[in-house]
Amino acid sequence: MTGFNQLPARSLGKNGPLIPRIGLGLMGASGTYGQPLPEAEHLRFLDEAYQRGETFWDTADKYDDSETVLGKWFAQNPDKRKDVFLATKFGICTNPNAKDGMKNWMDSSPEYCRTAIEKSLKRLGLPYVDLYYVHRLDKLTPIEKTIEAMVALKQEGKIKYIGLSECSADSLRRAHAVHPISCVQVEYSVFCTDIESRKVQLLLTARELGVAIVAYSPLGNGFLSGTIRSREDVSKPGDVRGVLPWLRKGNIEKNVAVVDQLAEIAQGKGMTTAQLALAWLFTQGDDIFAIPGTSKIHRLEENLASVSFQLSEEEEQTIRRIAQSVVGVRFQALTGFDFADTPPL
Numbered sequence: 001m002t003g004f005n006q007l008p009a010r011s012l013g014k015n016g017p018l019i020p021r022i023g024l025g026l027m028g029a030s031g032t033y034g035q036p037l038p039e040a041e042h043l044r045f046l047d048e049a050y051q052r053g054e055t056f057w058d059t060a061d062k063y064d065d066s067e068t069v070l071g072k073w074f075a076q077n078p079d080k081r082k083d084v085f086l087a088t089k090f091g092i093c094t095n096p097n098a099k100d101g102m103k104n105w106m107d108s109s110p111e112y113c114r115t116a117i118e119k120s121l122k123r124l125g126l127p128y129v130d131l132y133y134v135h136r137l138d139k140l141t142p143i144e145k146t147i148e149a150m151v152a153l154k155q156e157g158k159i160k161y162i163g164l165s166e167c168s169a170d171s172l173r174r175a176h177a178v179h180p181i182s183c184v185q186v187e188y189s190v191f192c193t194d195i196e197s198r199k200v201q202l203l204l205t206a207r208e209l210g211v212a213i214v215a216y217s218p219l220g221n222g223f224l225s226g227t228i229r230s231r232e233d234v235s236k237p238g239d240v241r242g243v244l245p246w247l248r249k250g251n252i253e254k255n256v257a258v259v260d261q262l263a264e265i266a267q268g269k270g271m272t273t274a275q276l277a278l279a280w281l282f283t284q285g286d287d288i289f290a291i292p293g294t295s296k297i298h299r300l301e302e303n304l305a306s307v308s309f310q311l312s313e314e315e316e317q318t319i320r321r322i323a324q325s326v327v328g329v330r331f332q333a334l335t336g337f338d339f340a341d342t343p344p345l
Contacts, residue, residue, distance in 0.1 A: 006053025008307050010286050013182040014210025016161065017130075019085045021282065022307055023056030024049055024300070025216060025293030026070075027063045035238045037295050039069060046073045048297050050080060052304060058185075058214075058291045060089035060135055061116055067123035075125055088124070089135035089165065089185075090116030106138035106337060110149035117153055132159040133185055136166055137340040143171045144345055147178040154179075163214070166332060168339045169205040176209050183289070188215035189224060190262075190280050190323040191246065192330045200339055207287065218281050218290040219274055220246065221331075225299075226263050226273035229256055245328030254327045261322045271309055274299075276319065278306035283316050 007020040029037050029045060037045060046069075049057075059066040067088065074081055091108045117132065132153065134146055153159045164175060165185040175181050184206055186195050195202040195213070206213055219225050221241050228234060231252060234241040241247055246255050259273060266276035274292075281290050292303045311319070332338040 007055075007304065010289065011212075012131075012161065012289070013180070013212040013287075016182050016212065017085065019289075020054065020056045021286075021289050022054075022278070022304060023058050023085075023087075023214070023289060023291040024054050025291040026057060026059045026066050028293040029066065029069075029295040035236075036064060039065075039072070042069045042295075043073055043076070045295060045297065045300075046070070049300060050077075050084070052300065054300065054304060055083050056085045056087075056289070056291070058087045058216075060092070060133075061120050061123075062089070062092045062094055062135065067120055071123050071125040081126070085130045086124075086126075087131035087133060087163070088120050088129050089133040090120070091133075091135035091138070091165075106136045108134050108136070108138045108143075108146045108342075109141045110145050113146060113149040114153070117158055121158065128158050128160065130159075131161045131163050131182065133163040133165050134167075136337045137164075137171060137342050139337070139340050139342060141342060142345045143167075143175045143342040144178050146342075147175045147181075151179045165216075166338050166340060167202075168341045169201040171340065171342055172202065172205055172209070172211065174342075176211065181209070181211050183212040183214045185214040185216055185291075187217045187330055187332055188213060188281065188284075188288070189218045189220050190277055190319055191220040191224060191326050192217070193320075194330065194333075194339075202339065207285075212287045212289060214289045214291060215281055216291055218292050219277055223247065223255065224259065224262070224274060224277040226259055228252075228259075244331050245334070246326065246330075248328065251328040254325075258322060258325050262319060265315070265319065265322075269309070269315075271306075272302055274302055275306040275309055276311075278303060279309040279311050280316060280319050282307065283311050 009018040010021045012019050029042055093105050093107050150162050161182040163183045194200055234247055263273045266273045294300050
């Protein structure tokens with residue numbers, strides 16, 4: 001069985017591999033938006049995703065048990081490894097027991113890059129991953145040094161393709177000069193179009209270089225699914241979304257009204273709000289991929305069905321205009337590591 005043939009596929013960057021243009025973000029299955037899936041359910045969920053042709057899987061060393069569970073799935077299904085395009089990441093370091101408040105920090109140094117891939121491959125039980133991202137740039141390491149380390153990993157057969165996440169246009173250009181970058185993973189949705197701005201210029205630069213965009217949080221951290229109506233909906237144990245500016249008191253009420261307008265358009269087209277949001281993203285170009293995350297089969301099926309819907313140019317513009325009324329900045333803008341630059345060599 002080859003899942004790549006079952007969903008619309010596009011080239012991941014100039015001369016890149018053909019992969020499904022809708023992937024599966026696996027952060028949520030390991031927690032963050034609520035309690036993580038029990039291991040047995042997690043493994044069954046991966047089975048179901050594979051059977052539906054969803055074979056572009058996105059994880060990271062930061063996603064709790066995600067790599068470990070994936071390792072068990074691949075051990076149980078060694079013949080299916082060739083069908084799965086697997087991406088993982090390094091660069092966000094976490095110490096939940098830190099007493100000095102330093103629970104998270106960034107490290108994109110060459111030394112940590114090598115340490116991180118060895119640990120990821122051990123957890124995954126694999127000799128290589130298809131795509132390796134710098135999850136965040138630490139703003140201390142020249143990007144050229146990071147990419148040189150990743151090129152060495154590629155030459156050793158431990159990774160196949162190189163990606164960046166939340167980088168600046170300048171960092172992307174400098175990285176691409178060292179070695180072709182296949183894609184940039186960045187937040188992109190009808191609620192978050194920062195990469196399009198003339199100030200950021202990331203989408204423009206990526207297209208100039210032939211670099212694909214992999215959109216994370218394409219459903220606005222679940223807000224564009226239409227299921228979040230109040231603060232109580234993001235207050236369950238393990239759900240960290242209460243800190244998102246869009247969902248803060250005073251903002252959430254206004255933003256729910258925006259989602260309701262989008263829901264009305266979706267209903268008129270026989271779509272769910274989530275499908276409308278994903279279809280809108282796909283209309284932005286064939287170089288745009290999306291990795292909505294879920295841990296529920298019915299949501300997975302809903303997301304996958306979005307690739308079959310088409311929007312007219314007028315509909316795309318109407319949706320964009322409505323979404324511009326959203327109140328609140330995106331969360332990454334508060335971290336200090338969005339669209340990160342790095343020092344010169």
